[in-house]
Amino acid sequence: MTLELYYWPTIQGRGEFVRLALEAAGEPYVDVARGPGGQAKMLKLMGDTSLPRPPFAPPFLVDGEVMVAQTTDILLYLGPRLELTPADEPGRLFTNQLALTIADLVKEAHDTHHPVGGSLYYADQRPEAARRAKEFREERIGKFFGYFERVMAANPVGDTHLVGRALSYADLGLFQVVEGLRYAFPKAMRAQERNWPRVIALHDQIAGLPNIAAYLASDRRIAFNTDGIFRHYAELDE
Amino acid sequence: MTLELYYWPTIQGRGEFVRLALEAAGEPYVDVARGPGGQAKMLKLMGDTSLPRPPFAPPFLVDGEVMVAQTTDILLYLGPRLELTPADEPGRLFTNQLALTIADLVKEAHDTHHPVGGSLYYADQRPEAARRAKEFREERIGKFFGYFERVMAANPVGDTHLVGRALSYADLGLFQVVEGLRYAFPKAMRAQERNWPRVIALHDQIAGLPNIAAYLASDRRIAFNTDGIFRHYAELDE
Numbered sequence: 001m002t003l004e005l006y007y008w009p010t011i012q013g014r015g016e017f018v019r020l021a022l023e024a025a026g027e028p029y030v031d032v033a034r035g036p037g038g039q040a041k042m043l044k045l046m047g048d049t050s051l052p053r054p055p056f057a058p059p060f061l062v063d064g065e066v067m068v069a070q071t072t073d074i075l076l077y078l079g080p081r082l083e084l085t086p087a088d089e090p091g092r093l094f095t096n097q098l099a100l101t102i103a104d105l106v107k108e109a110h111d112t113h114h115p116v117g118g119s120l121y122y123a124d125q126r127p128e129a130a131r132r133a134k135e136f137r138e139e140r141i142g143k144f145f146g147y148f149e150r151v152m153a154a155n156p157v158g159d160t161h162l163v164g165r166a167l168s169y170a171d172l173g174l175f176q177v178v179e180g181l182r183y184a185f186p187k188a189m190r191a192q193e194r195n196w197p198r199v200i201a202l203h204d205q206i207a208g209l210p211n212i213a214a215y216l217a218s219d220r221r222i223a224f225n226t227d228g229i230f231r232h233y234a235e236l237d238e
Numbered sequence: 239m240t241l242e243l244y245y246w247p248t249i250q251g252r253g254e255f256v257r258l259a260l261e262a263a264g265e266p267y268v269d270v271a272r273g274p275g276g277q278a279k280m281l282k283l284m285g286d287t288s289l290p291r292p293p294f295a296p297p298f299l300v301d302g303e304v305m306v307a308q309t310t311d312i313l314l315y316l317g318p319r320l321e322l323t324p325a326d327e328p329g330r331l332f333t334n335q336l337a338l339t340i341a342d343l344v345k346e347a348h349d350t351h352h353p354v355g356g357s358l359y360y361a362d363q364r365p366e367a368a369r370r371a372k373e374f375r376e377e378r379i380g381k382f383f384g385y386f387e388r389v390m391a392a393n394p395v396g397d398t399h400l401v402g403r404a405l406s407y408a409d410l411g412l413f414q415v416v417e418g419l420r421y422a423f424p425k426a427m428r429a430q431e432r433n434w435p436r437v438i439a440l441h442d443q444i445a446g447l448p449n450i451a452a453y454l455a456s457d458r459r460i461a462f463n464t465d466g467i468f469r470h471y472a473e474l475d476e
Contacts, residue, residue, distance in 0.1 A: 056339045070338040100308040
């Protein structure tokens with residue numbers, strides 16, 4: 001049965017971490033909410049009180065009888081099936097640990113434009129956003145990427161991947177946060193990228209993988225925009 | 239080898255979700271940073287560049303050769319070992335999914351007092367905190383607990399637990415967020431708890447478990463305080 005991904009249809013958002021894993025592996029899937037009537041189908045399914053294990057929010061994945069929600073839980077499910085995680089338990093746990101740390105960075109990137117709350121527009125929280133974005137640019141970006149650089153340097157089997165010798169969904173997540181932060185904070189990233197040569201080499205290596213290059217050039221890849229998690233507002237990038 | 243938990247010594251924080259799992263199972267552990275010189279030991283270990291798989295931040299757990307960080311990853315590791323998660327893969331994934339949703343709620347509870355950023359004191363962001371806390375009390379608490387109530391009601395093997403028939407670390411996490419929110423937002427919780435009878439029954443059942451009752455009465459349980467994730471500021475509770 002073809003995998004079904006459910007996520008908001010107009011943004012990359014958290015769903016993109018799942019899409020990248022499926023695309024890298026060449027796994028067929030339906031991006032349900034992007035099809036005709038798909039968003040209504042997603043909302044109906046979320047509200048279905050007969051579900052034994054309902055999701056709290058998108059993204060969620062349906063694989064026959066199995067329904068899994070929460071981005072890193074979906075990746076934990078898909079990892080072994082798509083061969084995007086090491087086979088041993090410590091390796092799988094560390095991949096999950098890295099995916100969780102990437103999710104923390106994504107959340108902080110989101111909060112730069114919505115510090116006071118998701119119920120308000122960006123326009124209603126601009127001074128707070130400016131303060132938060134400054135801290136994010138000056139303290140947090142470097143702390144996170146410095147950590148990932150350290151993890152790559154410490155990888156006992158080589159410094160070309162975050163964990164093990166092969167591509168994992170943690171590597172794909174790191175690719176995506178580099179992409180997202182280059183879109184949102186181009187100046188800050190240009191000024192700092194030289195500090196994390198391994199991270200950038202991994203990003204470039206992934207961009208060149210045939211499945212990923214084909215995906216990025218396709219209309220399946222939604223363009224970054226100011227409805228998503230990573231947003232470019234020039235005033236938040238100095 | 240006795241398990242070693244590393245977490246900030248003066249708050250419950252994210253480490254508490256790990257402590258509760260260990261305590262519920264009666265598993266011996268050392269809460270390293272709370273011992274003499276323990277916090278320095280924790281910081282030194284975090285900075286040790288010889289670690290093959292370093293943590294980004296506390297909490298982290300050391301079990302002999304294994305080091306695991308990120309709260310939900312630690313629970314994923316401990317769950318089967320402490321028999322606090324179902325044995326089957328879908329059950330384990332759903333337990334992790336619930337733990338991640340609880341972690342999202344914890345993050346939102348934190349952001350009520352620190353919306354603009356962790357580098358500023360609460361006193362420097364009080365208007366924004368008031369706005370954020372209002373939204374949290376009126377929209378988010380009910381949304382999250384309504385979801386957990388729905389999950390319990392939908393549990394195919396009975397509505398006394400979140401997943402399966404036995405205590406899981408997701409149940410313990412739910413207990414802890416009820417505790418934390420009762421401390422931080424007593425008025426809001428008093429007004430809303432009647433909407434989630436299964437959640438509150440589960441909380442009470444857990445509070446009465448001998449291992450948990452003994453733990454809560456011991457000095458191993460750090461009291462809630464205004465340095466932690468859950469903070470009581472009367473003005474944020476109406």
